[in-house]
Amino acid sequence: MTTVDSSPAAPPRPARRSPAGLVLAVLWAGAAAAVALWWADTGSVVAAAGWLTGAGRIAGLLCGYACAVLVGLMARVPLLEARIGSDRVARWHAMAGRYTVCLLLAHIVLILAGYAAQDRASPWHEAVTVVLDYPEMLKATAGTLLLLAVGVTSARAVRRRTSYEFWYYVHLFTYAAVFLAFGHQVALGDQFSGEPAATAVWYALYLGVAALVVWFRILVPVRLNLRHRLRVESVHPEAPGVYSVVVRGLRLDELGARPGQFLRWRFLGEGMGWTSTPYSLSAPPRPDLLRITVKALGDHSAAVALLRPGTRVWAEGPYGSLTADRAGGHRSLLIAAGVGITPLRALFETLPGEVTLLYRARGAEHLALGGELEAIAGWRGARVLYALDGPRGERPGITAQSLRATFPGLAGHDVYLCGPHGFAQDVYGALRAAGVPDRRIHHESFEL
Numbered sequence: 001m002t003t004v005d006s007s008p009a010a011p012p013r014p015a016r017r018s019p020a021g022l023v024l025a026v027l028w029a030g031a032a033a034a035v036a037l038w039w040a041d042t043g044s045v046v047a048a049a050g051w052l053t054g055a056g057r058i059a060g061l062l063c064g065y066a067c068a069v070l071v072g073l074m075a076r077v078p079l080l081e082a083r084i085g086s087d088r089v090a091r092w093h094a095m096a097g098r099y100t101v102c103l104l105l106a107h108i109v110l111i112l113a114g115y116a117a118q119d120r121a122s123p124w125h126e127a128v129t130v131v132l133d134y135p136e137m138l139k140a141t142a143g144t145l146l147l148l149a150v151g152v153t154s155a156r157a158v159r160r161r162t163s164y165e166f167w168y169y170v171h172l173f174t175y176a177a178v179f180l181a182f183g184h185q186v187a188l189g190d191q192f193s194g195e196p197a198a199t200a201v202w203y204a205l206y207l208g209v210a211a212l213v214v215w216f217r218i219l220v221p222v223r224l225n226l227r228h229r230l231r232v233e234s235v236h237p238e239a240p241g242v243y244s245v246v247v248r249g250l251r252l253d254e255l256g257a258r259p260g261q262f263l264r265w266r267f268l269g270e271g272m273g274w275t276s277t278p279y280s281l282s283a284p285p286r287p288d289l290l291r292i293t294v295k296a297l298g299d300h301s302a303a304v305a306l307l308r309p310g311t312r313v314w315a316e317g318p319y320g321s322l323t324a325d326r327a328g329g330h331r332s333l334l335i336a337a338g339v340g341i342t343p344l345r346a347l348f349e350t351l352p353g354e355v356t357l358l359y360r361a362r363g364a365e366h367l368a369l370g371g372e373l374e375a376i377a378g379w380r381g382a383r384v385l386y387a388l389d390g391p392r393g394e395r396p397g398i399t400a401q402s403l404r405a406t407f408p409g410l411a412g413h414d415v416y417l418c419g420p421h422g423f424a425q426d427v428y429g430a431l432r433a434a435g436v437p438d439r440r441i442h443h444e445s446f447e448l
Contacts, residue, residue, distance in 0.1 A: 018083060018084055018085075018321075019079065019083055019084065020084045020088065023080070023084065027069060030065060030069070031062060031065055031066075034061045034062055034064070034065040035058060035061065035062065037061055037191040037198055038054070038057055038058050038061055038191055040191075041190055041191045041195070041198075042054060042057075042190075047117075048114075048117050049114050049115075049117035049118040050114070051114075052110050052111075052113045052114030052117060053110070053111060053114030053115065053118070054114075055106075055110045055114075056106070056107050056108075056109075056110030056111035056112075056113075056114055057107075057111070057189070057190065057191070059103045059104075059106040059107040059110060060103075060107040060111065060185070060189070061189070061191065062099075062103050063100060063103035063104045063106075063107050064181075064182075064185045064202075065205070066096055066099050066100040066103055067100055067147075067177075067178045067181065068178075068205050068206055068209045069096050070093065070096045070097055070100050070174065070178075071174065071175065071178055071209050071210075071213060072209045072212060073089055073092055073093040073096060074093060074174070074213070074217075075209070075212040075213045075215075075216050075217060076216045076217055076316070076319065077212055077216055078216070081319040081320065081321075082261070082318070082319065082320065082321055082323075083321060084321060085320065085321040085322070085444055086262075086278075086319045086320050086321075086444065087443075087444045094154070097150075097151060097154055098151075100147070100151075101147065101148065101151040104144060104147060104148075108144070111130075112126050112127055112130070115130070134184070134188060135183075135184070135187045135188065136183035136184035136187045136188065137184055137188075139180040139181070139183055139184070140180060140181045140183070140184035142180050143176070143177040143178065143179070143180030143181035144177070144181065146173045146174075146176055146177035146180070147173075147174065147177040147178075147181070149170065149173065150170060150171055150173055150174050150177065153166070153167055153170045153171070154167070154171070164275070164277075165274060165275050168275075168276075175213070178206075182206060185202065186199055186202060186203075217316075220316075221314070221315075221316045224255070224315065224316070225314050225315065227250070227251065227254075228249040228250050228251060228252060228254075228255060228315075229249055229250050230247050230248070230249040230290075230312070230313035230314075230315055231247065231248055231249070231309075231310055231311065231312055231313060232245060232246070232247060232248075232267070232307050232308065232309055232310065232311040232313060233246040233247060233248040233289065233309060234246045234309055235304070235305060235307050235309075237305075238293055238368040238369055239365065239366050239367065239368040240365060240366060241295055241296040241302075242293060242294070242295045242296075242339065242368040243293070243294055243296075243304055243305045244282060244291055244292070244293045244294075244369075245291065245292050245293075245294065245304060245307060246289055246290075246291050247289065247290045247291070247292070247313055247315075248288055248289055249288065249289075249290065250288070251287065252285055252286065252287055252288060252289070252290060253285070253286075253287040255285065255318065256318060257281060257285045257290065257317070257318040258285075258318065258323045258324075259281065259284045259285075259323065259324070259343070259346035259347050259349065259350045259351075260280075260281075260320065260322040260323040260324070260343045260344075260346060260347045260416075261280070261281060261317065261318040261319060261320040261322070261323060261343070262278045262279060262280040262281065262317065262318065262319055262320050262343065263278070263279070263281070263290075263292075263315045263316060263317030263318050263319065264276045264277065264278050264315065264316040264317055264319070265277055265278075265279050265292065265313060265314075265315055266313070266314040266315070267304070267307055267311055267312075267313055267314075268311065268312040268313065268314060269307070269308065269311040269312065272303055272307075276314075276316065278319070279292040279293075279294055279342070280292065280293075280320075280342040280343040280346075281318075281342070281343065281346050282341075282342040282343070282345050282346060282369065283345065283346055283349070283372075284346050284349055284350050292342070293339065293341075293342045293345075293368060293369065294339070295338065295339035295368075297339075320343075320444055321444065322343055322347070322416065322418070322442060322443075322444045323347075324347070324350065324351055324352065326414065326416075326442040327351065327352075327353070327414040327442075328414060328439075328440070329353070329412060329413070329414055329440075330352070330353035330354060331353060331354045331355075331409070331412060331413045331414070332347075332351050332353060332354070332355045332356070332413060332414045332415070332416065333355075333356050333357075333358065333407055333410070333413045333414070333415045333416070334347060334348055334351075334355065334356070334357040334358065334415075334416045335357075335358045335360070335398075335415060335416070335417050335418075335419070335427055336357070336358070336359050336360065336417075336418050336419055337359075337360035337361070337418075337419030337420060337423045337424075338360075338361065338366075338419055338420055338423075339368065340418035340419035340420070340423075340424075341359060341368055341369060341373075341418075342368075342369075342418075343418055343444075344357065344416055344418050345369050345372065345373060347416060348373065348376055348377075348382065349376050349380075354382075355380070355382045355383075356382060356383040356384075356385065356407065357373060357377070357382070357383070357384045357385065358385045358386075358387060358398075358406075359373070359384065359385070359386050359387070360386075360387040360388075360396075360398065360419065360423065361386065361387075361388055362388070362389050363388055363389055364386075364388060367386065385406070398426070398427055398430055399430050399433075400430045400431075400433035400434040401434075403430055403431065403434045404434050404435075410431075410434055410435065410436060411434070411435040411436050411437070411440075413436065413440065414440050414442065415431055415436055415440060415441045415442065416442045416443075417431075417441060417442065417443040418443065418444065424443055428441060428443065
């Protein structure tokens with residue numbers, strides 16, 4: 001699918017500023033507004049029971065707000081996914097999940113301790129009374145258990161020992177947990193009792209987030225797949241354990257996919273339909289064809305090599321912000337390792353200005369898409385450099401000194417970086433030590 005065009009590259013456009021700071025400011029302002037609900041509704045706080053109950057209610061309000069944020073960050077809103085970056089949004093979601101679980105536990109402990117101090121009863125007695133006698137609490141308890149289960153399976157130590165499919169489907173219980181817990185917030189929250197304006201705002205928050213999920217996670221993907229009717233066209237080996245999949249569809253230019261982006265792919269055949277996995281476009285999209293290149297790293301990616309032509313494909317996206325919009329200058333350096341070459345190969349063909357690619361691999365036989373890279377370098381006058389293991393397996397060092405020596409004026413380059421997590425961390429540190437500003441290092445992790 002290499003597209004050869006001898007016309008000169010267009011001049012670089014000004015880099016688009018990420019709205020991440022504005023979005024974070026809005027989210028924190030929402031948290032402050034949640035605390036303000038408690039402040040406006042609360043008079044004097046006296047005695048230990050009052051302080052414990054007040055702190056528990058603040059934790060509960062913040063937990064309820066965090067639940068809405070948690071679900072909103074899962075909605076795959078294009079503003080977040082394409083302008084801020086899917087990996088960054090995923091990190092925000094993980095952090096919001098940790099905040100939510102901690103606030104939930106704090107809410108439970110503080111409220112029960114406050115009620116127990118007020119009634120001069122044991123916390124266990126108060127827990128039984130609250131769960132069995134208070135309205136909406138049986139559903140809230142079920143929601144709490146589900147949310148804690150999601151939190152446990154999301155912990156790094158557990159996540160490493162479970163399959164992606166197991167983690168993904170347990171994670172979907174977040175929706176049920178939030179739905180079950182919502183009723184007790186408005187039924188028992190003092191801040192909503194007799195306060196129609198506060199209640200309306202809380203409903204608007206949750207209904208707005210629900211609308212985002214329904215629209216972007218259900219209706220938009222359904223429309224995409226009905227409109228473009230994707231099917232596997234062919235599968236080609238590129239390197240040991242690496243295969244390219246060409247997907248044919250209708251009016252794919254209307255999809256809006258750009259070099260450097262990825263989609264979530266679900267292949268409806270060969271027992272692969274249960275898993276949706278992110279794979280980057282490894283060539284610029286065409287009006288009738290898309291291409292991904294996949295390395296066999298697990299059961300799903302290994303099965304890609306067995307896909308048959310004609311297999312139906314369900315896709316969602318495009319996502320990701322590793323695009324030309326991030327570039328602010330006329331010189332770019334692309335650094336790839338392993339299958340991280342896939343989004344950078346598409347960018348290597350299309351980025352404007354002076355472009356150099358550094359490709360790290362174990363050996364020449366592991367250079368996936370190497371022939372295409374050489375062809376692109378030839379027609380556009382770019383450079384491809386390789387960092388390959390030595391004859392005894394010794395790895396070439398990519399250090400601040402070697403980078404500065406190889407790429408004069410490195411600090412003025414926009415650097416696009418993609419590869420395994422450890423490699424990306426090491427190279428990022430080397431780039432910073434070499435004087436490249438953080439704003440010029442563009443990286444997305446696909447460990448979603």
